[in-house]
Amino acid sequence: MAPLDAGxxxxxxxxxxxxxxxxxxxxxxxxxxxxxxxxRYVAGGRCKSTARLEGKVVIITGANTGIGKETARDLxxxxxxxxxxxxxxxxxxxxxxEIRAETGNQQVIVKKLDLADxxxxxxxxxxxxxxxxxxxxxxxxxxxxxxxxxKTADGFEMHLGVNHLGHxxxxxxxxxxxxxxAPARIVNVSSLAHHGGRIRFxxxxxxxxxxxxxxxxxSKLANVLFTRELARRLQGxxxxxxxxxxxxxxxxxxxxxxxxTWLWKIFSFFLKTPCEGAQTSIYCAxxxxxxxxxxxxxxxxxxxxxxxxxxxxxxxxxxxxVSCELLGIQWD
Numbered sequence: 574m575a576p577l578d579a580g581x582x583x584x585x586x587x588x589x590x591x592x593x594x595x596x597x598x599x600x601x602x603x604x605x606x607x608x609x610x611x612x613r614y615v616a617g618g619r620c621k622s623t624a625r626l627e628g629k630v631v632i633i634t635g636a637n638t639g640i641g642k643e644t645a646r647d648l649x650x651x652x653x654x655x656x657x658x659x660x661x662x663x664x665x666x667x668x669x670x671e672i673r674a675e676t677g678n679q680q681v682i683v684k685k686l687d688l689a690d691x692x693x694x695x696x697x698x699x700x701x702x703x704x705x706x707x708x709x710x711x712x713x714x715x716x717x718x719x720x721x722x723x724k725t726a727d728g729f730e731m732h733l734g735v736n737h738l739g740h741x742x743x744x745x746x747x748x749x750x751x752x753x754x755a756p757a758r759i760v761n762v763s764s765l766a767h768h769g770g771r772i773r774f775x776x777x778x779x780x781x782x783x784x785x786x787x788x789x790x791x792s793k794l795a796n797v798l799f800t801r802e803l804a805r806r807l808q809g810x811x812x813x814x815x816x817x818x819x820x821x822x823x824x825x826x827x828x829x830x831x832x833x834t835w836l837w838k839i840f841s842f843f844l845k846t847p848c849e850g851a852q853t854s855i856y857c858a859x860x861x862x863x864x865x866x867x868x869x870x871x872x873x874x875x876x877x878x879x880x881x882x883x884x885x886x887x888x889x890x891x892x893x894x895v896s897c898e899l900l901g902i903q904w905d
Contacts, residue, residue, distance in 0.1 A: 597619075597620065597621045597622060597623050598619060598620040598621075598622075598647050598848075598851075598852055598855050599619075600619075600846060600848035600849050600852075617820050617845060617849060617852065617853075617872075617873040617874075618852055618853065618856070618872075618873030618874030618875060619849075619852050619874065620647075620852045620853075620855040620856040620859065620860065620874055621874075622855075622856065622859045622860045622861060624651065624859045624860070624861055625651050625652050626648060626651040626652050626653035626709075626859065627651075627652035627653075628652075629652075629653045629654065629707075629709040629710065630653070630654045630656070630705055630707050630708050630709055630710075630754070631645075631648050631653045631654065631655045631656065631709065631710040631711075631712065631858070632656045632658055632701070632708065632710070632711050632712065632747070633645050633648075633655065633656070633657060633658065633712040633714055634658045634659070634686060634688065634712065634713055634714050634715035634740070634743070635658075635659060635714045635715025635716065636655075636657040636658070636659065636665070636668065636712075636714065637657060637659045637661055637664040637665040637667075637668045638664065638668065638847075639847045639850070640714065640762070640819050640847050640850040640851040640854060641657075641712075641714040641715065641851075642668050642672075642847065643847045643848045643850070643851035644712060644714065644851045644854045644855055644858070645657055645668070645669075645672055645681065646672050646675065646676065647851065647855050648710075648855070648858065648859070649672050649673075649676045649678040649680075649681050650676045650678070651859065652678065653678075653680070653710070654680040654682070655672075655678075655680065655681045655682070656682050656683075656684055656701070656705075657669055657681065657682065657683045657684070658684050658685075658686035658697060658715075659683065659684075659685070659686060659715070660685070660686065660687040660688070660689075660693075662683055662685050665683040666683050669681045669682070669683050684697055684700065684701065685697065686743075687726075688715055688734075688735045688739030688740065688743070689725040689726060689731065689734055689735050689739065690725065690726040690727070691726070691727050691739075691742055691900065692726070694739060694742050694743050694746070695742075695746065697743070698743065698746035698747055701747070701750075702746075702747070702750060705750075707750070707753070707754040708747055708750040708751050708754050708757065709751075709754050709756075709757050709758070710757065710758050710759075710760070710858050711743075711744065711747060711751060711757075711758070711759045711760070712760045712762070712854060712858060713740035713743065713744065713759070713760065713761045713762060713796075714760075714762045714854065715735070715739075715740075716735065716736045716762065716792075717731055717732060717735045717736065717789075718732075718789050719785045719786060719789060720732060720785055720788075721785065722779060722783045722785070724778070725738075725739075728778070729778060729899065730777065730778040730779045730780075730783075730788060731788075732785075732788040732789050732791065732792040733777060733778065733788070733791065733792050733795065735792075736789075736792035736793065736795070736796065737792050737795035737796060737799065737896070738896060738899060738900060740761065740796075740799075741799060741896050741900065742900050742902070744759060744803070745900075745902055745904050748812075751812050752810050752811075752812055755810060755811035755812050756811045756812070756813075756864055757811070757812045757813075758812070758813050758814075758815070758857070758858060758863075759800075759803065759812065759813065759814040759815075760814075760815060760816075760817065760854060760857045760858050761796050761797075761799065761800045761814065761815070761816040761817070762796070762816075762817060762819060762854060763793045763794075763796035763797050763800070763816040763817060763818060763870070764789075764790075764793040764796075764818050764819075765818045765872070766789060766790045766793045767790065767793040767794040767796065767797045767818075767879075767880060767882075767883055768790075768880040768883075769787065769790035770787070770790035770791040770792070770793055770794030770795070770880075770882065771790075771791060771794065771882060772791065772794060772795065772798065772882075772888055772891075772892055773791065774891065774895065777895070777899075794880070794882055794883060795892060796816055797816050797870060797879060797880075797883040798883060798885070798888060798889040798892050799889070799892070799893070799896075800814050800815065800816040800868065800870070801868055801883070801884070801886070801889045802886075802889040802890060802892070802893045804867040804868030805868065805886075807867065808867075813863070813864070813865070813866060813867035814867055814868065815857045815863070815866065815867060815868070815869045815870070815871060816869070816870045816871070817853045817854060817857055817870065817871040817872065818853070818870070818871070818872040818877060819845075819850040819851070819853055819854060820845045820849070820850050820853070820872070820873065821844050821845060852873075852874055853871050853872060853873060853874050856871065856874040857871055860874075870883070
């Protein structure tokens with residue numbers, strides 16, 4: 574396994590073709606009056622891969638808006654069968670209709686998935702496995718941020734429950750299908766915020782003390798540690814797992830905070846568009862040179878620094894064990 578801060582390997586997901594019908598990812602200029610050099614700096618890295626995905630099946634959680642929607646749009650342009658897995662199916666259908674109309678790809682499918690409810694996660698996985706024979710790319714994109722204190726249907730603190738435990742269970746339930754379809758990829762959307770996170774095993778659900786900003790950081794650290802341990806366990810399976818930071822993106826993720834929503838509007842000039850923010854997710858999903866790369870953390874389509882807490886193998890293993898206990902599963 575290549576550790577999270579290791580160098581990159583090489584490989585191939587799909588045959589590279591011309592850009593016509595969906596090649597290297599491109600985002601429209603948000604404001605042509607803005608100096609192009611500054612916009613390029615704010616936009617960050619761009620996925621340059623022209624890999625095609627005909628015959629590939631993709632699941633993207635939370636793809637009804639933001640970077641998830643833009644990731645779905647890009648992969649649909651490349652010819653993939655894209656499953657949009659969302660809690661709000663009406664909003665997801667609107668997004669899917671838009672993507673189908675733009676790309677001409679009718680294989681953009683909406684499925685109900687509420688990551689705050691393990692019953693919904695299990696029902697989604699059961700339906701998917703009954704209907705789809707292959708799964709090549711799983712993008713764990715959905716997330717919540719800055720929520721007032723609340724718990725999921727199963728009693729988990731909301732950030733931990735949705736951002737980590739929900740995707741942990743979903744990946745567990747779909748892993749055999751990914752192995753059968755290998756080479757396959759798991760992409761976990763984390764954040765630079767993981768640097769401020771700690772895994773507080775003595776108070777995982779924030780019942781003793783709670784700060785919604787720190788709760789988000791803790792959950793993003795959990796994403797990094799999950800990726801690290803998952804990659805270690807998947808050695809030799811041709812299924813890779815990588816995490817990423819999408820950048821500071823103008824999206825609905827800050828909707829639970831009036832202050833952050835206000836600041837996001839004021840400083841939108843300095844934020845990535847959802848399309849720009851989706852570039853590293855797309856890169857991790859399709860770049861030919863990443864086929865054998867696993868356990869890495871990326872930002873702006875290149876390896877990025879991981880906090881010391883995110884490189885703690887013992888914490889990663891303990892978090893894995895505790896996550897299994899909380900979810901009532903055995904994942905050896």
